[in-house]
Amino acid sequence: MTKQLHIVGGGMAGSEAAWQAAQMGVPVVLHEMRPQVGTFAHRTGSFAEMVCSNSFRSDDDERNAVGLLHWEMRAADGLIMQTAAAHRLPAGGALAVDRDPFAEDVTARLRSHPLITVAEGEVTELPADGQWIFATGPLTSPALAEAIGKVTGAQSLAFFDAIAPIVYADTVDMTIAWRQSRYDKGETEEERTAYLNCPMTKAEYEAFIDAMMAADKAEFREGETAGYFDGCLPIEVMAERGRETPRHGPMKPVGLTNPHKPEEKPYAVVQLRRDNKLGTLYNIVGFQTKMKYGAQTEVFRMIPGLQDAKFARLGGIHRNTFLNSPTLLDDRMRLRAQPNIRFAGQVTGVEGYVESAAMGLLAGRMAAAEILGRDLPPPPPETATGALITHITGGAEAKTFQPMNVNFGLFPPIEAKGGRRGRKDRYKAYTDRAKEAFGAWLAM
CATH class of the missing domain: 2.40.30.260 (Elongation Factor Tu (Ef-tu); domain 3)
Structure with a gap:
């Protein structure tokens, strides 16, 4: 019998992680403390509730790094991008959604998935056994934050949102x-x-x-x-x-x-x-x-x-709280001090709905692969998803680590051919290279 994967937190990252793992055939228990335990920002008990903006930002997948991240998540059968498309609102070149129907739809799809069980209630410790993903976001409960601090031996960093x-x-x-x-x-x-x-x-x-x-x-x-x-x-x-x-x-x-x-x-x-x-x-x-x-x-x-x-x-x-991930996490998003624990989403030091969901997508796939008996490496750093995980698990300077949105500055540079490239041509070259590399990673 396939082992269960436990995921703590039903935000963007936890929802995407649960979907990805279940779609790979791994039974998932999704733990969510809301609505039993509320937060300052949340209003409902729905999964993937949007607490700030209702925008996933630019949807341009040819010349914009976050638009490229949209493309990669769609290519990976991402739940968040699928549901966003179903509830899209006019917003120029941005991907904005009707926030309540979006969250309700994500919730319904997760609760109806045959391999996903929802466990309501707060998790306050890092279990020593089993495979776990903690995607508790920037509003991690005080009790859990204290438990994380004990295991890592380091204080979570903090900023105000x-x-x-x-x-x-x-x-x-x-x-x-x-x-x-x-x-x-x-x-x-x-x-x-x-x-x-x-x-x-x-x-x-x-x-x-x-x-x-x-x-x-x-x-x-x-x-x-x-x-x-x-x-x-x-x-x-x-x-x-x-x-x-x-x-x-x-x-x-x-x-x-x-x-x-x-x-x-x-x-x-x-x-x-x-x-x-x-x-x-x-x-x-x-x-x-x-x-x-x-x-x-x-x-x-x-x-x-x-x-x-x-x-x-x-x-x-x-x-908001987040980990000093370059010090604490390996490139499979596992906690170095306790490898049965992975982290995903904003708590890892990425910023934004899309980036959080993308880290959930990776953590879900990596954990599911491990449970199924194989090792899944991170995507190449030439991809948007790979650039983010490379940054947070070793590419960033640990002493000055701060939350980061995806941007082309995180990608390996592209050498200009036949002279200097214009910015639009350079960004198109980044996205063309990324799409090819991400497609190869998905085929692994």
Whole structure:
């Protein structure tokens, strides 16, 4: 009889790991503490619940590293990408989904799989026997985090992550705001008009920055310091790094034309992206925040077009934990101190839904292969998945290890032939090489 694989955590990584292992014929027990034990960020007991953005980011698999990661996961029969396609929302060139139906569908498919059993309740120890994958994410429970620290002999690292607010669409003033994706990106009219845009003059921008900087913020507990992941900075922390920083980040006005005032170029633009299929909810793109709730309502209503906004959810901040994976994990994602334990997802030091799911895909396949009596090496570093695992299990400098999104800087460089390549040609060369290498790995 085939041994069981135990997976702890039903987020993106745990869900994908369970699916991959079960599809390889290995019985899986999927442990999930929610809804019995909740977290700061989760609202439901569904698997793969999206707690921050509803976007898997760019879906361009020819010139974008995260789009390439989408392609690789689809090629590997990935559950997360399959389900995302079924619940896709217009978002220009991005892959955004209707978050609740997406999570409900993932949950239904896992619960109905004949080789997957769901065990509800909290796991607080690292078992000495059996094959286990811990995919408990950045909100690993305190008891389990303590157990991990005891086994590894090292403290988990920590950074602070923030959640963006969500606005009811019918409270946005469309005499001020307008619909447009940046640079009109998208194949259909719906995609080209997927975002709501709120323009700001220089005076409005300056007043907004002043109010945001002066607003009451969430306090950290004694002994905690903020080590934010740069890809998810609170908007006010971004402003603290330079008043113009938000205007060159999420509030950049480029690629947009205000039809209400076509001759007037906005000084800054706040974008809102559709958050559900009905189009009744929109999240404020890049506006993760640690402002207190009362201050958020007051400050965000200073945005032209949002002066009467009502919020379905306000932003928030929480403490995320992750392992120093270059020190603690081998290239099969096993804990060096206890090889029957694997880790996957954000707790390994990758950042983002897609990256987390990709590490779950790998851990599930590697663990299942071991149970079936064979060794599965990681994908080549020329692939997006391989570049990530190479980075977190030895490619990164352990002393300065921080969460990382997939990017072409993690890939082995491509030598230009016949002269210097342009950036688009170079990225296409990366993706062509990756697809060939990943296909060969899947055939192993």
